[in-house]
Amino acid sequence: MLLCRPGFEKECATELLDYANTLNIPAYISLKDNTGYAHLVSAEHLSLVPLLEEIDFKQLSFTRQWFACGHKIENLPEKNRTLPLIEAAGQLQSEPGSGFSDIELSYADTNEGKSVSRFCNAFKPHWLNALKQNKLIKPRSPFRLHLFFIDSSTAWAGVSLVDNASSDAMGIPRLRMPKAAPSRSTLKLEEAIHWFIGEQEERRFKPGMTAVDLGAAPGGWSWQLVKRGLLVTAIDNGPMDRELMQSGMVEHLRVDAFTYKPGSKVDWLLCDMAERPLHVSRLVTRWFEQRDCRAAIFNLKLPMKKRLQAVNECRQLLHSSLNRLKIPYSIQIKQLYHDREEVTVCILTDTSTQ
Ligand SMILES: C[S@@+](CC[C@H](N)C(=O)[O-])C[C@H]1O[C@@H](n2cnc3c(N)ncnc32)[C@H](O)[C@@H]1O
Numbered sequence: 364m365l366l367c368r369p370g371f372e373k374e375c376a377t378e379l380l381d382y383a384n385t386l387n388i389p390a391y392i393s394l395k396d397n398t399g400y401a402h403l404v405s406a407e408h409l410s411l412v413p414l415l416e417e418i419d420f421k422q423l424s425f426t427r428q429w430f431a432c433g434h435k436i437e438n439l440p441e442k443n444r445t446l447p448l449i450e451a452a453g454q455l456q457s458e459p460g461s462g463f464s465d466i467e468l469s470y471a472d473t474n475e476g477k478s479v480s481r482f483c484n485a486f487k488p489h490w491l492n493a494l495k496q497n498k499l500i501k502p503r504s505p506f507r508l509h510l511f512f513i514d515s516s517t518a519w520a521g522v523s524l525v526d527n528a529s530s531d532a533m534g535i536p537r538l539r540m541p542k543a544a545p546s547r548s549t550l551k552l553e554e555a556i557h558w559f560i561g562e563q564e565e566r567r568f569k570p571g572m573t574a575v576d577l578g579a580a581p582g583g584w585s586w587q588l589v590k591r592g593l594l595v596t597a598i599d600n601g602p603m604d605r606e607l608m609q610s611g612m613v614e615h616l617r618v619d620a621f622t623y624k625p626g627s628k629v630d631w632l633l634c635d636m637a638e639r640p641l642h643v644s645r646l647v648t649r650w651f652e653q654r655d656c657r658a659a660i661f662n663l664k665l666p667m668k669k670r671l672q673a674v675n676e677c678r679q680l681l682h683s684s685l686n687r688l689k690i691p692y693s694i695q696i697k698q699l700y701h702d703r704e705e706v707t708v709c710i711l712t713d714t715s716t717q
Pocket residue numbers: 545546548549577578579580581582583584585598599600601618619620621635636637
């Protein structure tokens with residue numbers, strides 16, 4: 364079971380199918396457009412838990428959350444839903460008595476799906492209680508137990524590996540829009556830092572570090588950097604937020620992002636412009652090739668069609684360029700919850716840890 368942004372089911376499932384093919388795991392896709400979820404089905408009725416172990420979840424661009432599940436459980440009795448679900452949970456254990464260290468109740472990120480959210484909240488304490496009574500909660504288990512509800516009488520039960528799945532329920536981080544931020548875009552960068560940088564945040568964003576923000580106006584991304592004490596050069600012909608400029612931490616240059624060159628190397632390059640994805644990827648690779656930045660977070664707006672192909676082309680271009688530099692690096696590409704028809708890319712090089 365793969366959860367994704369509604370409308371991206373095909374990209375999400377195809378991406379995983381491609382990985383399954385390279386691992387020689389026979390599988391096929393089952394999905395309905397705009398449902399916010401898709402299935403990869405084993406062609407040989409085998410468990411797909413090995414996929415959860417073999418594939419690094421962080422390398423998937425379109426999957427928000429995933430788990431290996433059995434068949435759909437239907438006609439849950441209104442008065443005692445836990446009974447059949449406990450039976451299913453028992454069968455999902457890796458071995459008898461191994462249990463689960465965590466649980467997640469979820470539903471699709473669609474209007475239809477969200478109508479189940481209240482039920483899920485009310486059901487969760489009963490579910491946890493029933494699991495405890497049946498000795499299925501085991502703090503040391505590497506597995507999380509999932510229930511994905513279509514409605515209050517239909518669910519899929521499954522398991523994920525706690526260390527190789529999203530730690531946010533349904534892969535959606537709960538972020539609040541900061542009142543002082545100049546634009547809603549600010550949440551995109553906040554989520555990107557949460558997702559890509561995580562526990563390394565203090566090391567990767569230190570006060571006094573420098574950043575260039577290409578396509579910065581009105582300043583939602585720059586605001587996140589200033590909040591972390593970075594000195595920002597904001598590149599945009601458009602106006603920057605007055606209050607942000609009063610921080611004294613931002614220099615605003617009204618120049619073209621594609622020709623601008625920094626006076627000296629910066630710690631971070633950020634870029635959030637509605638340009639062709641390959642065009643932006645080439646721009647970013649130039650910054651690394653010319654040793655003008657140590658790390659980058661940028662957005663790629665996706666075309667209407669062949670969206671997975673566009674992402675893969677950019678990924679290939681970035682890898683071949685960074686490989687030539689012979690420095691350790693990592694690339695992650697993710698459609699974040701706050702991304703719409705776009706993905707966010709994070710490139711870290713070893714030098715960005717210094
Ligand atoms: C989506 S907005 C950026 C929002 C910003 N990240 C924020 O959080 O507020 C895109 C910006 O890119 C700028 N832009 C587009 N092409 C540009 C270029 N070639 N050079 C400089 N800025 C550009 C636009 O003026 C626009 O302000």
